[in-house]
Amino acid sequence: xxxxxxxxxxxxxxxxxxxxxxxxxxxxxxxxxxxxxxxxxxxxxxxxxxxxxxxxxxxxxxxxxxxxxxxxxxxxxxxxxxxxxxxxxxxxxxxxxxxxxxxxxxxxxxxxxxxxxxxxxxxxxxxxxxxxxxxxxx
Numbered sequence: 001x002x003x004x005x006x007x008x009x010x011x012x013x014x015x016x017x018x019x020x021x022x023x024x025x026x027x028x029x030x031x032x033x034x035x036x037x038x039x040x041x042x043x044x045x046x047x048x049x050x051x052x053x054x055x056x057x058x059x060x061x062x063x064x065x066x067x068x069x070x071x072x073x074x075x076x077x078x079x080x081x082x083x084x085x086x087x088x089x090x091x092x093x094x095x096x097x098x099x100x101x102x103x104x105x106x107x108x109x110x111x112x113x114x115x116x117x118x119x120x121x122x123x124x125x126x127x128x129x130x131x132x133x134x135x136x137x138x
Contacts, residue, residue: 001102002025002026002028002029002032002102002103003031003032003033003102004032004033004035004100004101004102005025005026005032005034005035005101005102005103005104005105006035006037006095006096006099006101006103006104006105006132007019007022007034007035007036007037007068007104007105007106008037008039008088008092008104008105008106008107008126009036009037009038009064009065009068009106010038010064010088010107011038011063011064011065011067012107012109013107013109014107014108014109014137015068015106015107016067016107017107017137017138018105018106018107018135018137019036019068019071020071021105021135021137022034022105023071023072023077024075025103025105026072026075026077026078027075027076027077031078032077033078033079033080034072034077034078034079034080035079035080035081035082035099035101036065036068036069036072036079036080036081036082037081037082037083037084037092037095038061038064038081038082038083038084039083039084039085039086039087039088039091039092040061040083040084040085041086041087041088042085042086065081069081082095088122089122089125089126089129090125090129092104092106092122092126092130093125093126093129093130096126096130096131096132097129097130097131097132100132101132102132102133103132103133103134104126104130104132104133104134104135105134105135106122106123106126106127106134106135106136106137107123107136107137107138108123108136108137108138109121
């Protein structure tokens with residue numbers, strides 16, 4: 001049923017739970033592919049550099065993705081990690097709509113709770129605009 005699954009992640013607690021669900025769904029279908037997408041937001045990147053001056057910010061991002069990749073490896077799920085640049089909601093939607101997916105899985109809340117309260121959550125934006133079925137995991 002779900003041969004090609006897109007997992008949108010930011011390393012938050014909710015996205016880790018979404019990863020568990022995505023890996024579980026992918027492991028149910030023989031030959032399923034899991035595409036893990038992580039969006040680097042230019043504004044957030046500037047803030048990260050200023051807050052973590054002298055430390056490698058890319059290592060922080062790699063660590064966030066490594067845990068999810070290990071889950072896929074452990075479940076013997078074929079996966080690919082894709083790094084996008086831009087505002088998370090629109091970048092995820094554009095990527096999902098440009099490529100054909102059977103499902104898009106995303107956590108209900110991300111790392112930036114203040115922006116979510118003011119601007120609306122990334123998951124809400126994705127669910128409204130993606131052309132494939134979207135599963136929001138709490």
